[in-house]
Amino acid sequence: MTDQTTPAQYDREYGAVVIGAGFAGLYAMHRLRDGLGLSVLGVEVGDDVGGTWYWNRYPGARCDIESYSYSYSFSEELQQEWSWSERFAAQPEILRYLNHVADRFDLRRDFRFGTRVTAATWDDDAHRWLVELDGGAPVRAQYLISGVGCLSAAKDPDFAGLDEFGGTLYATSRWPHEGVDFTGRRVAVIGTGASGIQAITEIGKQARELTVFQRTANYATPIGNGAMDPEFDRRLKADYPALREKSREHFLGVPYDLVQPSALAVDDEERHRVYQERWDQGGFRLFFDSFADVVLDRAANETAAEFIRGKIRERVEDPAVAEALCPTDHPYATKRPPLETNYYETYNRDGVRLVDLRATPIERITPTGIRTADGVEHEVDDIVLATGFDAMTGPLLRLNLRGRDGVPLTERWADGPHTYLGLMVHGFPNLFTVTGPQSPSVLYNMPLAIEDHVDFAAGAIEYLRERDLPCIEPTPDAERDWVAHTAEVAARTLIPEAKSWWMGSNVPGKPRACMVYLAGAPAYRQICADVVANGYRGFRLGAGQLTGS
Numbered sequence: 078m079t080d081q082t083t084p085a086q087y088d089r090e091y092g093a094v095v096i097g098a099g100f101a102g103l104y105a106m107h108r109l110r111d112g113l114g115l116s117v118l119g120v121e122v123g124d125d126v127g128g129t130w131y132w133n134r135y136p137g138a139r140c141d142i143e144s145y146s147y148s149y150s151f152s153e154e155l156q157q158e159w160s161w162s163e164r165f166a167a168q169p170e171i172l173r174y175l176n177h178v179a180d181r182f183d184l185r186r187d188f189r190f191g192t193r194v195t196a197a198t199w200d201d202d203a204h205r206w207l208v209e210l211d212g213g214a215p216v217r218a219q220y221l222i223s224g225v226g227c228l229s230a231a232k233d234p235d236f237a238g239l240d241e242f243g244g245t246l247y248a249t250s251r252w253p254h255e256g257v258d259f260t261g262r263r264v265a266v267i268g269t270g271a272s273g274i275q276a277i278t279e280i281g282k283q284a285r286e287l288t289v290f291q292r293t294a295n296y297a298t299p300i301g302n303g304a305m306d307p308e309f310d311r312r313l314k315a316d317y318p319a320l321r322e323k324s325r326e327h328f329l330g331v332p333y334d335l336v337q338p339s340a341l342a343v344d345d346e347e348r349h350r351v352y353q354e355r356w357d358q359g360g361f362r363l364f365f366d367s368f369a370d371v372v373l374d375r376a377a378n379e380t381a382a383e384f385i386r387g388k389i390r391e392r393v394e395d396p397a398v399a400e401a402l403c404p405t406d407h408p409y410a411t412k413r414p415p416l417e418t419n420y421y422e423t424y425n426r427d428g429v430r431l432v433d434l435r436a437t438p439i440e441r442i443t444p445t446g447i448r449t450a451d452g453v454e455h456e457v458d459d460i461v462l463a464t465g466f467d468a469m470t471g472p473l474l475r476l477n478l479r480g481r482d483g484v485p486l487t488e489r490w491a492d493g494p495h496t497y498l499g500l501m502v503h504g505f506p507n508l509f510t511v512t513g514p515q516s517p518s519v520l521y522n523m524p525l526a527i528e529d530h531v532d533f534a535a536g537a538i539e540y541l542r543e544r545d546l547p548c549i550e551p552t553p554d555a556e557r558d559w560v561a562h563t564a565e566v567a568a569r570t571l572i573p574e575a576k577s578w579w580m581g582s583n584v585p586g587k588p589r590a591c592m593v594y595l596a597g598a599p600a601y602r603q604i605c606a607d608v609v610a611n612g613y614r615g616f617r618l619g620a621g622q623l624t625g626s
């Protein structure tokens with residue numbers, strides 16, 4: 078096709094095209110095909126289902142939310158028949174779960190695997206998306222559902238000399254399916270985010286030498302994993318709907334209890350008791366189940382930060398290494414806090430070294446290793462990149478979407494994302510961005526966040542069908558207000574203080590904007606419910622160019 082804005086040929090017409098076969102794409106396929114009866118084509122780059130859990134197969138990969146929560150709630154039968162072997166399941170078990178879901182609901186048959194959406198263009202006359210695919214003719218669909226995920230576009234590694242490396246290069250986000258044996262090897266890991274911390278702990282057990290290249294120290298806290306207790310599993314299943322209801326009323330979409338309001342309103346002893354209890358319980362409890370002002374108030378935050386630093390100093394034997402591992406440049410939880418099991422003890426092992434890139438930045442990758450600014454050449458056999466993602470907007474912008482009048486999304490979002498509810502974009506009718514930027518997404522237990530968004534899309538499609546309307550699209554005013562509201566909520570927190578993928582500031586040149594709606598799942602759910610109850614307030618239903626509100 079030569080002119081992407083006026084494509085004439087297409088192979089088949091569908092009710093909807095769903096992009097991705099991860100948690101979002103699988104549920105979207107089920108809900109739209111089996112719930113609404115639409116003809117749906119699913120398109121997935123990978124050779125099978127799984128999304129994040131298909132690609133991120135690095136050693137130690139596991140979810141950081143208890144698996145009984147980090148799972149679908151839409152089918153009570155599914156909830157009852159599936160049992161997790163651990164509190165926090167590892168990647169292979171989550172992938173098995175998603176395969177089970179795909180089989181159980183017969184989802185695979187409508188997916189084209191090993192296929193990439195190379196572009197999608199809105200045809201405003203036909204009210205259809207024209208979706209171009211590699212290895213096949215374009216297809217047309219009334220609705221386009223993006224289930225591309227928040228963390229599926231790996232950040233391009235920007236190290237000089239990377240091509241010259243003579244050893245083996247791995248990336249946590251594209252791990253070989255057959256696994257890697259690091260026994261007897263000298264391994265470098267670059268990056269100490271959630272992925273790096275999980276991988277370092279496992280690689281450290283195996284490698285002859287492990288050198289960790291850390292740019293920013295992180296506040297990692299214990300995950301508290303263990304085998305799933307059958308009695309606990311039985312109690313959960315006795316009333317799963319109530320558990321889900323409680324979860325949806327919690328900021329993070331987990332069934333945690335209410336927090337105390339302020340870390341500064343209690344004495345040192347009580348504060349320490351609360352932190353220690355959450356530390357022992359594991360998971361995100363210290364993050365979001367201790368004191369409400371930890372993410373809002375600098376002084377309150379510092380009490381949690383210092384508690385964690387104290388733990389690092391207790392656990393790491395070499396005081397200089399411990400200090401290098403203690404974060405001091407950003408408040409706790411202003412970057413996504415990683416969870417760990419024996420991460421800090423890894424640095425007590427023989428053969429494990431930490432290189433502080435703040436003191437000695439990477440100068441270049443050489444054929445035999447990594448040279449730092451102090452002139453030291455760290456010789457290694459393997460390099461593992463755990464350097465993160467062009468998060469939230471990256472996966473959408475890489476789809477090459479063009480809205481009305483052929484306007485590219487890259488142009489609309491040149492200065493950062495513009496959405497209404499994080500779910501739709503003005504000028505891009507009938508496109509639903511599941512867990513898109515400016516929705517609670519990664520700060521709302523993802524499977525539940527996904528279900529909410531897919532249900533919203535399905536409800537909107539049904540509403541349009543009943544009224545014989547071809548399109549739904551946010552008004553410019555609703556979108557502008559939502560963008561402003563998202564920024565204003567973020568400004569009330571400490572989150573903008575860190576350079577993080579939540580703020581888009583981990584990628585050089587990327588516009589800095591808060592990618593996550595930070596008022597929490599319950600507030601967001603209420604807003605969406607009000608929008609629907611008011612006849613899709615903020616949306617224009619019907620066809621044609623929008624000029625005002």
Ligand code: NA7
Pocket residue numbers: 228235267268269270271272273274290291292293413434463464465466519578583
């Ligand atoms: P993250 O959390 O973005 O972590 C990436 C890490 O890589 C982080 O420590 C970065 O340091 C480091 N990094 C990135 N680029 C460089 C360069 N150029 N040089 C040195 N170090 C670098 O990604 P993850 O994959 O760990 O986690 C992403 C999410 O997946 C996680 O939050 C969970 O939700 C699941 P920096 O902090 O930028 O200084």
